[in-house]
Amino acid sequence: MRMKLAATAAIALTAMPMAATAEGEVNIYSYRQAYLLEPLLNAFTDETGIKTNVVFARQGLAERLEREGRNSPADIVMTVDISRINELVEKNLVADVQSDTLNKNIPENLRHPEGKWYALTTRGRLIFASKERVKEGEISTYEDLADDKWEGRICTRSGKHPYNIALISSMIAHHGEEQTEAWLNDVKDNLARKPQGGDRDQIKAIAEGVCDIAIGNSYYYGNMLMDENQRPTAEQVYLVFPNADDRGTHVNISGISLTQSAPNKDNAIKLMEFLSSANAQRIYAEANSEYPANPEVKPTGMVAEWGEMTPDQLSLQEIANNRNAAVRLVDRVDYDG
Amino acid sequence: MTEVVSGANPGPSQPLLAKRTSKRWIISALITTAIVVLPVFSVLYLAFFPDENIWPHLIDTTLPRYLTTTLKLMIGVGALTLVIGLATAWTVTMCEFPGRKFFEWALLLPFAVPAYVIAYVYTSLLDYAGPVQKTLREWFGWQSASDYWFPEIRSLEGAILMIGLVLYPYVYLLGRAAFMEQSPSLFAVSRSLGHSALSTFFRVVLPIARPAIAVGLSLVLMETLNDFGTVDFFAVQTLTLGLFDTWMNLGNLGGAAQIASTMLIFVVILVTLERYSRRRQQQFAARDNRDPIHRFTMSFPRQMICLAVCAAPLLFGFIIPGATLGYYAWEYFEESWNPSFIRNTFNSLSLSGTAALTTLLIGVTLAYSRRLHNTRSMQVLMRLSSLGYAMPGAVLAVGVIIPLAGFDNWLDGLMRDYFGFSTGLLLSGSAFALVFAYTVRFLAVSAGSVESALQKITPSMDMASRSLGHTPGKTLVKVHLPMLRGTLVTAALVVFVDCMKELPATLILRPFNYETLATYVYQFASDEMLYQSALPSLIIVLAGIVPIILMSRSISASRTMS
Numbered sequence: 086m087r088m089k090l091a092a093t094a095a096i097a098l099t100a101m102p103m104a105a106t107a108e109g110e111v112n113i114y115s116y117r118q119a120y121l122l123e124p125l126l127n128a129f130t131d132e133t134g135i136k137t138n139v140v141f142a143r144q145g146l147a148e149r150l151e152r153e154g155r156n157s158p159a160d161i162v163m164t165v166d167i168s169r170i171n172e173l174v175e176k177n178l179v180a181d182v183q184s185d186t187l188n189k190n191i192p193e194n195l196r197h198p199e200g201k202w203y204a205l206t207t208r209g210r211l212i213f214a215s216k217e218r219v220k221e222g223e224i225s226t227y228e229d230l231a232d233d234k235w236e237g238r239i240c241t242r243s244g245k246h247p248y249n250i251a252l253i254s255s256m257i258a259h260h261g262e263e264q265t266e267a268w269l270n271d272v273k274d275n276l277a278r279k280p281q282g283g284d285r286d287q288i289k290a291i292a293e294g295v296c297d298i299a300i301g302n303s304y305y306y307g308n309m310l311m312d313e314n315q316r317p318t319a320e321q322v323y324l325v326f327p328n329a330d331d332r333g334t335h336v337n338i339s340g341i342s343l344t345q346s347a348p349n350k351d352n353a354i355k356l357m358e359f360l361s362s363a364n365a366q367r368i369y370a371e372a373n374s375e376y377p378a379n380p381e382v383k384p385t386g387m388v389a390e391w392g393e394m395t396p397d398q399l400s401l402q403e404i405a406n407n408r409n410a411a412v413r414l415v416d417r418v419d420y421d422g
Numbered sequence: 423m424t425e426v427v428s429g430a431n432p433g434p435s436q437p438l439l440a441k442r443t444s445k446r447w448i449i450s451a452l453i454t455t456a457i458v459v460l461p462v463f464s465v466l467y468l469a470f471f472p473d474e475n476i477w478p479h480l481i482d483t484t485l486p487r488y489l490t491t492t493l494k495l496m497i498g499v500g501a502l503t504l505v506i507g508l509a510t511a512w513t514v515t516m517c518e519f520p521g522r523k524f525f526e527w528a529l530l531l532p533f534a535v536p537a538y539v540i541a542y543v544y545t546s547l548l549d550y551a552g553p554v555q556k557t558l559r560e561w562f563g564w565q566s567a568s569d570y571w572f573p574e575i576r577s578l579e580g581a582i583l584m585i586g587l588v589l590y591p592y593v594y595l596l597g598r599a600a601f602m603e604q605s606p607s608l609f610a611v612s613r614s615l616g617h618s619a620l621s622t623f624f625r626v627v628l629p630i631a632r633p634a635i636a637v638g639l640s641l642v643l644m645e646t647l648n649d650f651g652t653v654d655f656f657a658v659q660t661l662t663l664g665l666f667d668t669w670m671n672l673g674n675l676g677g678a679a680q681i682a683s684t685m686l687i688f689v690v691i692l693v694t695l696e697r698y699s700r701r702r703q704q705q706f707a708a709r710d711n712r713d714p715i716h717r718f719t720m721s722f723p724r725q726m727i728c729l730a731v732c733a734a735p736l737l738f739g740f741i742i743p744g745a746t747l748g749y750y751a752w753e754y755f756e757e758s759w760n761p762s763f764i765r766n767t768f769n770s771l772s773l774s775g776t777a778a779l780t781t782l783l784i785g786v787t788l789a790y791s792r793r794l795h796n797t798r799s800m801q802v803l804m805r806l807s808s809l810g811y812a813m814p815g816a817v818l819a820v821g822v823i824i825p826l827a828g829f830d831n832w833l834d835g836l837m838r839d840y841f842g843f844s845t846g847l848l849l850s851g852s853a854f855a856l857v858f859a860y861t862v863r864f865l866a867v868s869a870g871s872v873e874s875a876l877q878k879i880t881p882s883m884d885m886a887s888r889s890l891g892h893t894p895g896k897t898l899v900k901v902h903l904p905m906l907r908g909t910l911v912t913a914a915l916v917v918f919v920d921c922m923k924e925l926p927a928t929l930i931l932r933p934f935n936y937e938t939l940a941t942y943v944y945q946f947a948s949d950e951m952l953y954q955s956a957l958p959s960l961i962i963v964l965a966g967i968v969p970i971i972l973m974s975r976s977i978s979a980s981r982t983m984s
Binding site for chain 1: 482487568656670675824827831846850926933937941945948953
């Protein structure tokens with residue numbers, strides 16, 4: 086029995102310093118890596134004196150929030166990918182936020198009509214092409230990926246990855262399910278290898294000569310260029326903003342929402358407003374080579390040099406609505422097989 | 423395979439022991455199991471409420487592939503770990519060769535390397551831009567990937583190799599302990615009856631060691647089944663991948679829970695089959711511990727073979743990945759050093775330590791209760807309590823949140839209604855939730871190894887102690903625990919190292935601003951930043967080495983001291 090007591094005491098000891106919902110705080114459940122948020126949150130604390138607490142995970146935070154219910158300590162959820170944000174809305178886990186500052190800073194197409202989410206950054210899903218083997222202008226649209234001339238020359242990550250699912254959802258929105266299935270079938274036939282790895286690995290594969298074009302998010306390329314050891318690899322490719330001349334490039338967002346149960350609601354809204362401000366937007370976008378959601382903040386440095394991105398004006402909601410259809414389509418086409 | 427290999431009289435053990443058992447043991451076993459299976463049952467419960475029926479779509483499309491790939495992966499990893507684990511365990515125990523004492527503990531080192539880390543490292547070494555292919559290209563003058571063939575590391579075979587390299591220590595550890603416990607006289611008898619050393623190994627040594635090896639192998643298989651990091655990175659389409667697809671992409675948690683439940687059934691069948699196949703075996707160690715093992719003395723070439731057998735897994739499972747991480751950590755030191763490492767390390771150590779002790783305590787309680795009261799229902803209880811190990815960590819985490827948050831909110835509601843104040847969330851979102859999750863997850867490790875070791879202690883020990891007037895509790899403390907010392911330390915340390923590496927459940931359940939080494943590694947690894955994650959990865963590995971050395975010493979000590 087003595088051992089049991091000792092163990093209980095040990096558990097109690099480790100558990101004690103964890104309760105964290107004092108005043109002057111804001112608690113964040115984040116699907117974004119904590120190191121990306123750190124400089125921003127520090128700036129927020131410096132400006133307002135409000136302390137921030139973060140839990141980062143890739144899955145399960147929505148479930149945690151749901152089960153914790155009205156007692157959940159979380160004030161804010163930070164997400165990437167519109168479908169995941171939409172899930173929070175559908176599960177009724179996030180609250181309406183009406184703030185003039187937010188509405189002024191974030192354009193209408195990048196926020197929920199009732200303020201259930203606001204985009205903080207956008208990122209284009211681009212085409213990367215080999216400088217050596219693909220002539221400028223040879224590929225300019227997502228539709229081109231299905232062309233026979235790319236047979237055995239395309240690399241992508243898993244079709245099931247949320248970023249690819251969102252792209253396929255946008256294709257469904259524009260062309261309907263049937264045509265998108267045919268398109269995806271053709272893209273699959275053009276693959277140089279079974280989908281694998283992350284977006285950076287596809288850029289590497291071009292440098293290695295495994296394939297000539299790849300699909301990937303803009304910031305992976307940017308972050309490779311900023312890394313001394315990976316720059317030579319990234320410099321083997323150039324980027325293409327697909328469909329720049331017609332409907333525009335497919336973009337996805339990272340976003341922020343207020344939880345229904347937020348115990349520190351005022352602080353949370355202050356944080357949301359802060360993150361939409363020009364200052365924070367600049368830091369945020371630069372830290373990860375993304376595009377600021379606030380139109381007053383223009384991309385700077387490297388991202389600006391890539392040229393203007395014309396985003397597809399398709400509503401993000403519609404992309405989220407097509408998610409299930411897109412996932413099933415990927416299975417039917419057996420894209421990853 | 424069902425001969426009874428028995429030492430001292432097995433005797434009419436069970437009834438005698440059970441009769442005078444105090445009820446307390448059974449009750450505490452019942453309560454513990456009830457608490458520990460809550461998360462598993464929560465997942466089963468979720469399985470009844472899918473958003474939509476996923477099976478028609480899965481069966482039409484990807485399910486056949488998920489199933490065959492999963493089976494191939496499990497068979498491959500199982501075979502690989504058996505071959506490496508048993509070959510090294512036997513060599514180290516029975517052969518005399520230079521470096522034997524070093525390999526005794528060094529062979530455990532790969533265990534400290536998380537599977538997802540070794541997968542990242544080998545990919546960076548073996549892919550096109552990596553040093554291996556680069557050197558080959560320079561030597562042979564190849565220009566591009568199309569000029570030559572090179573095995574693809576991101577494949578089923580690659581995943582088998584990666585997982586096998588870091589999981590074989592389970593088989594090695596339990597196999598070695600079992601070999602060491604065997605009476606050398608059995609071996610001598612077999613040899614004197616005309617069997618060669620090899621034939622004796624397969625006909626005498628292995629069958630006797632089977633319960634222990636089975637525990638090791640089933641741990642390996644369960645861990646393989648729920649691996650997500652490696653198969654995801656290598657795009658190997660296993661059932662776990664299908665599960666996460668259903669959960670994250672289709673937003674169908676209930677459907678995902680159904681897949682998890684199906685995987686549980688897999689495991690239950692596996693374990694039951696193994697137990698059924700040796701249902702008539704009963705073995706007790708009657709070995710005189712003072713009788714030392716007579717190691718083979720061998721010719722020089724044979725010694726070199728032994729050396730190679732032990733050096734290869736160490737080289738590929740530890741030295742190469744460790745050195746690569748060390749190199750990256752050095753290159754990116756300024757970018758990746760962070761003062762929070764010290765706190766993260768402390769978090770990892772204290773959490774894992776608490777979880778290891780708790781798990782051991784519960785494991786001993788369950789295994790001993792079963793010994794006192796060896797009925798079918800107690801056996802079922804044992805099996806139930808081990809199910810958490812077969813569930814992917816992230817799913818188990820949701821299973822942990824459900825009862826904990828449920829309890830918290832119930833208590834809070836009660837307090838608000840009657841006393842007008844809120845207790846908020848007491849358990850969920852605290853380190854308790856993490857310790858609880860680790861216990862549920864790794865109980866199989868401690869309960870399994872304690873159980874298999876207890877089975878080897880002849881019941882006459884219990885009878886002697888009890889007839890001298892000791893209670894069951896006192897008998898446990900005075901008789902069994904001292905005899906089990908080696909097993910206890912081993913079990914605790916295996917759980918400890920496992921907790922250090924645990925990732926998915928930790929991510930979801932941890933309190934605010936709470937990083938362990940594993941979660942810290944993950945935020946970079948998940949963002950495709952291998953180099954920045956090298957330093958913390960290295961710290962996980964280093965932190966795992968210390969207990970591994972302790973573990974090995976205690977095993978050796980238990981042999982010479984007892």
